[in-house]
Amino acid sequence: MTTTGLTLRAPYLLFVGEEHRPTYAKTARGIADWRRKLCMGQLRLTDNAVDLGLEDCDVSAAVRAGAGSLIVGTAPVGGRIPDNWIPILAEAARAGLDIVAGLHTRLSSIPDLVQAASEGGVALVDVRVPPAELPVGSGRKRSGNRVLTVGTDCALGKKYTALQLERDLRDAGVKATFRASGQTGIMIAGSGIPMDCVVADFISGAAELLSPDNDEDHWDVIEGQGGIFHPGYAAVSHGLLLGSQPDAFVVCHATGRRHIEGWDGFALPTIDDVIERTIAIGRLTNPAIRCVGISINTQSMDERGRWRYQQSLSDKYGLPCVDPLRDGTGAIVQALQTMGG
Amino acid sequence: MTTTGLTLRAPYLLFVGEEHRPTYAKTARGIADWRRKLCMGQLRLTDNAVDLGLEDCDVSAAVRAGAGSLIVGTAPVGGRIPDNWIPILAEAARAGLDIVAGLHTRLSSIPDLVQAASEGGVALVDVRVPPAELPVGSGRKRSGNRVLTVGTDCALGKKYTALQLERDLRDAGVKATFRASGQTGIMIAGSGIPMDCVVADFISGAAELLSPDNDEDHWDVIEGQGGIFHPGYAAVSHGLLLGSQPDAFVVCHATGRRHIEGWDGFALPTIDDVIERTIAIGRLTNPAIRCVGISINTQSMDERGRWRYQQSLSDKYGLPCVDPLRDGTGAIVQALQTMGG
Numbered sequence: 001m002t003t004t005g006l007t008l009r010a011p012y013l014l015f016v017g018e019e020h021r022p023t024y025a026k027t028a029r030g031i032a033d034w035r036r037k038l039c040m041g042q043l044r045l046t047d048n049a050v051d052l053g054l055e056d057c058d059v060s061a062a063v064r065a066g067a068g069s070l071i072v073g074t075a076p077v078g079g080r081i082p083d084n085w086i087p088i089l090a091e092a093a094r095a096g097l098d099i100v101a102g103l104h105t106r107l108s109s110i111p112d113l114v115q116a117a118s119e120g121g122v123a124l125v126d127v128r129v130p131p132a133e134l135p136v137g138s139g140r141k142r143s144g145n146r147v148l149t150v151g152t153d154c155a156l157g158k159k160y161t162a163l164q165l166e167r168d169l170r171d172a173g174v175k176a177t178f179r180a181s182g183q184t185g186i187m188i189a190g191s192g193i194p195m196d197c198v199v200a201d202f203i204s205g206a207a208e209l210l211s212p213d214n215d216e217d218h219w220d221v222i223e224g225q226g227g228i229f230h231p232g233y234a235a236v237s238h239g240l241l242l243g244s245q246p247d248a249f250v251v252c253h254a255t256g257r258r259h260i261e262g263w264d265g266f267a268l269p270t271i272d273d274v275i276e277r278t279i280a281i282g283r284l285t286n287p288a289i290r291c292v293g294i295s296i297n298t299q300s301m302d303e304r305g306r307w308r309y310q311q312s313l314s315d316k317y318g319l320p321c322v323d324p325l326r327d328g329t330g331a332i333v334q335a336l337q338t339m340g341g
Numbered sequence: 342m343t344t345t346g347l348t349l350r351a352p353y354l355l356f357v358g359e360e361h362r363p364t365y366a367k368t369a370r371g372i373a374d375w376r377r378k379l380c381m382g383q384l385r386l387t388d389n390a391v392d393l394g395l396e397d398c399d400v401s402a403a404v405r406a407g408a409g410s411l412i413v414g415t416a417p418v419g420g421r422i423p424d425n426w427i428p429i430l431a432e433a434a435r436a437g438l439d440i441v442a443g444l445h446t447r448l449s450s451i452p453d454l455v456q457a458a459s460e461g462g463v464a465l466v467d468v469r470v471p472p473a474e475l476p477v478g479s480g481r482k483r484s485g486n487r488v489l490t491v492g493t494d495c496a497l498g499k500k501y502t503a504l505q506l507e508r509d510l511r512d513a514g515v516k517a518t519f520r521a522s523g524q525t526g527i528m529i530a531g532s533g534i535p536m537d538c539v540v541a542d543f544i545s546g547a548a549e550l551l552s553p554d555n556d557e558d559h560w561d562v563i564e565g566q567g568g569i570f571h572p573g574y575a576a577v578s579h580g581l582l583l584g585s586q587p588d589a590f591v592v593c594h595a596t597g598r599r600h601i602e603g604w605d606g607f608a609l610p611t612i613d614d615v616i617e618r619t620i621a622i623g624r625l626t627n628p629a630i631r632c633v634g635i636s637i638n639t640q641s642m643d644e645r646g647r648w649r650y651q652q653s654l655s656d657k658y659g660l661p662c663v664d665p666l667r668d669g670t671g672a673i674v675q676a677l678q679t680m681g682g
Contacts, residue, residue, distance in 0.1 A: 139572030139604055200544050201537040203576040231480030231583055231626055235544040239576030263480055266625070280618070284607070285572055 006125055008190040009068035009098050011040040013057060017085060018046045019074040025050040027102070027184045028073025034163050034188045040067050043088075050074075059088065063095045069125070071187060072101040079104030090116035093124070102127040102183035102194075127186045130198045130206060137204030137243050139285050144214030147292065147336060148246035149224040150278050152268050153261055154233065156254035157324065158224040159185050161295040164324040165221045165250070168333045175218040179210050181240060185223045195225050195240050196233075203236060207243025219336060222246065228277050229269040230260055238281060245285040248339060249278055250332060254297040255309065271317070292339070293332035294321040347466055349531040350409035350439050352381040354398055358426060359387045360415040366391040368443070368525045369414025375504050375529045381408050384429075391415075400429065404436045410466070412528060413442040420445030431457035434465070443468040443524035443535075468527045471539045471547060478545030478584050480626050485555030488633065488677060489587035490565040491619050493609050494602055495574065497595035498665065499565040500526050502636040505665040506562045506591070509674045516559040520551050522581060526564045536566050536581050537574070544577060548584020560677060563587065569618050570610040571601055579622060586626040589680060590619055591673060595638040596650065612658070633680070634673035635662040 012035075014028045022029065032039055032052040041057030044050075057065070070092040076082055081089070081103065089099050089107075093116035099107055107113050107124040117124050147165065149158040162178055162185075169176035178185075180192030198206045211220040222244045226233030251274050260266040269277075275291045282289040294313055298306035306323065314321040320331035353376075355369045363370065373380055373393040382398030385391075398406070411433040417423055422430070422444065430448075434440050434457035440448055448454050448465040458465050488506065490499040503519055503526075510517035519526075521533030539547045552561040563585045567574030592615050601607040610618075616632045623630040635654055639647035647664065655662040661672035 136573040139607060196540075196542040198541050199537075200539050200541055200577045200580070201574065203541050204573060229625060232477040232545060233542065234583060234622075234625075235576045235580030236541045238579045239541070242572055242575060266480055277621070280621075281575075284570060284575075 006127065006131070006186070006191060008071070008100055008125065008187070010038040010190065011067055012038055013062040013067045013070045013092070013097065014039055014042045014052060014054065014073045015070050016042055016044045016049045016052070017074050017076070017082070018049055020046070020048045020050060022050055025074045027075070027187055028052055028071070030184055030188050031071065031073060035190070038190065040065050043070070059092045059095055059097070062092075063097065067097055069098040069100050072099075072103070073187070076103070081105055081110065086110060086112050089113055093117045093122050094120040096120050096122060098123045098125055100125040100127065100187065102187060127183045128194050128197050130194055131209070134198060134202035134209070135205040136201060137208055137239070139242070141245065142208070142211070142213045143216060144218045144220060145339065146211055146220045146222060146244055146246045147248040147250065148222045148241065148244045149250050149252055149295070150237065150241070150274060151224060151227050151252040152229070152271065152274055153227050153254070153257060154230065155261060156257065157252045157295055157297045161250060161252050161324045161329065162221045162223045163188065164329045165332065168329045169219055169221070169336065172333050172337065174333070174337065175215060177218070177220050179220050179222045181207075181210060181223045181225050195236055200235070203239025204243035207240045211244060224252070227260070228274060228281065231263055231266055241278065241282050242285050246282060246289055247286060248290060248292040248336060249282070250293045250295050251275060251291060252295045252297070254299070255306070256300045271313070275317075291317075291319060292335040293319050293329070295329070295332070296321060296323050298323045298326065347468065347472070347527070347532060349412070349441055349466065349528070351379040351531065352408055353379055354400075354403040354408045354411045354433070354438065355380055355383045355393060355395065355414045356411050357383055357385045357390045357393070358415050358417070358423070359390055361387070361389045361391060363391055366415045368416070368528055369393055369412070371525055371529050372412065372414060376531070379531065381406050384411070400433045400436055400438070403433070404438065408438055410439040410441050413440075413444070414528070417444070422446055422451065427451060427453050430454055434458045434463050435461040437461050437463060439464045439466055441466040441468065441528065443528060468524045469535050469538050471535055472550070475539060475543035475550070476546040477542060478549055478580070480583070482586065483549070483552070483554045484557060485559045485561060486680065487552055487561045487563060487585055487587045488589040488591065489563045489582065489585045490591050490593055490636070491578065491582070491615060492565060492568050492593040493570070493612065493615055494568050494595070494598060495571065496602060497598065498593045498636055498638045502591055502593050502665045502670065503562045503564045504529065505670045506673065509670045510560055510562070510677065513674050513678065515674070515678065516556060518559070518561050520561050520563045522548075522551060522564045522566050537577055541576070544580025545584035548581045552585060565593070568601070568610075569615060569622065572604055572607055582619065582623050583626050587623060587630055588627060589631060589633040589677060590623070591634045591636050592616060592632060593636045593638070595640070596647070597641045612654070616658075632658075632660060633676040634660050634670070636670070636673070637662060637664050639664045639667065
């Protein structure tokens with residue numbers, strides 16, 4: 001059961017550079033949080049750089065310890081690799097580490113890195129680059145089970161909900177695989193397809209490749225993108241939904257958000273709206289599609305307030321409602337277990 | 342009022358090569374039918390090649406007559422430029438003609454043509470290449486009026502309906518511009534954006550560029566793509582709909598079609614389905630969106646049968662229903678005239 005697309009070589013040396021702001025190091029943090037066993041160390045260029053709680057390692061120590069890849073886990077300003085990083089990345093490449101990044105500037109556009117990678121016999125992996133030769137979506141039904149995370153907006157927990165679902169499904173003894181559709185997710189999963197970078201005609205075809213045929217009792221947990229009511233990104237969400245042909249979906253939402261973030265003229269859709277539209281569209285490739293839970297980012301609420309709020313949503317929709325970071329997703333996993341294979 | 346994207350330099354020399362099958366020369370035919378005044382001649386390599394009814398011209402005659410571009414108006418097998426064409430295209434480029442094509446093989450990947458274009462100081466125009474640096478869709482309301490052609494499937498008349506609407510609007514004294522979203526349409530219009538080739542994140546942003554702010558009494562007639570119930574291409578249709586923010590749309594349909602062409606497991610949606618879903622989605626960026634007509638390809642029906650059928654649809658939906666090739670689109674133009682500025 002392999003998915004097409006890139007695959008990263010573990011274990012990882014997480015490169016943090018000089019970044020001291022946690023928000024800008026969230027890719028490194030995500031990998032360290034969700035794939036700790038695949039991380040062998042961190043490479044920080046200054047003492048005040050973000051500490052992921054991994055062993056500090058320079059390139060030669062990482063090589064001796066058997067590292068497979070150096071992953072650039074920060075988002076430098078302008079998406080450009082700073083000049084002072086290049087000799088370090090080149091040294092790592094020459095020493096045998098694949099170099100992985102998801103920046104606007106392609107690694108393969110930096111001659112020193114191309115040369116070093118050639119000398120070291122390693123790969124320069126740009127996770128923003130989708131596979132070549134993608135197919136058009138066929139709509140063919142695939143074996144196995146699929147759950148997709150969708151959202152009332154971008155950046156409110158679709159990726160983390162999917163990762164927590166994978167973890168909780170596995171803890172419950174269910175075969176499950178997180179399928180990454182965006183660059184941070186891909187770095188965490190070590191594989192996937194960056195849906196937002198795929199050419200328009202191939203969006204649903206790429207989504208089909210992302211969750212290939214699988215065992216009847218296996219669940220693919222597919223990371224959603226965008227939002228089906230998003231004025232900028234709804235097309236991506238639509239194609240990902242059709243190609244994922246999910247049996248089940250979870251709606252992700254964040255308390256306190258009133259408008260599409262960055263699109264002030266656009267009110268956030270309600271959870272009802274998202275459920276209804278997702279079923280209306282998703283039915284085309286999976287007539288049995290249904291909503292199995294609500295995932296709420298309740299960061300801004302106290303324990304009592306958030307409990308009441310979640311309970312009210314759960315009552316209203318007759319669905320489990322969790323904050324995945326506070327509750328886990330066990331209640332949703334139970335719902336999935338009554339469905340799958 | 343300019344649109345971003347490529348623009349072709351008229352008048353055109355239409356290159357037909359050796360192609361004797363009308364279906365494979367439909368781009369050349371479309372340009373000759375819809376933009377005859379921009380065509381100064383045809384270049385055919387064999388006597389039995391498709392005759393567009395234009396003056397036969399070789400390259401030097403075309404140059405003397407002031408041609409601006411040579412347009413490859415056929416679809417050679419495999420999307421590759423045959424070897425024997427290259428010296429002819431190179432001669433045209435050296436003589437000062439832009440070379441225009443929409444094939445899989447990029448003109449710019451053929452060294453002899455690149456060299457010739459450089460010597461002639463002309464452009465190699467691949468109409469499949471979208472503009473660089475596209476924006477994400479903003480959802481901002483633009484001035485002027487817009488009508489979009491949508492369909493129950495691909496390849497049933499969305500482009501021709503839009504072209505006929507442009508012609509009939511102008512004949513009625515209404516300012517109107519056909520906005521091309523696919524390669525054949527772009528060659529006919531001389532400008533446009535190939536929506537199917539745009540990267541996923543920028544689909545609605547590209548559609549916004551395609552029909553920029555315009556006069557309050559002007560209509561943009563936007564060529565639709567794909568189909569909102571198409572398992573392969575619905576994402577493109579969704580993004581184009583959001584970015585077009587149409588005030589009005591026309592549903593295109595072909596009699597006798599039962600399934601999505603090439604996707605036998607998928608029943609064709611009904612016209613109702615398409616109207617309802619188009620309004621549901623399009624409302625996000627234009628709450629006033631409405632259906633103003635039905636365009637039917639009745640090729641397979643006799644005059645009496647098609648008249649009855651069109652009348653029954655018109656009665657059912659309370660909308661004008663035309664076969665644009667047999668009736669023109671005057672009835673729909675009347676509906677638009679009651680709306681616009």
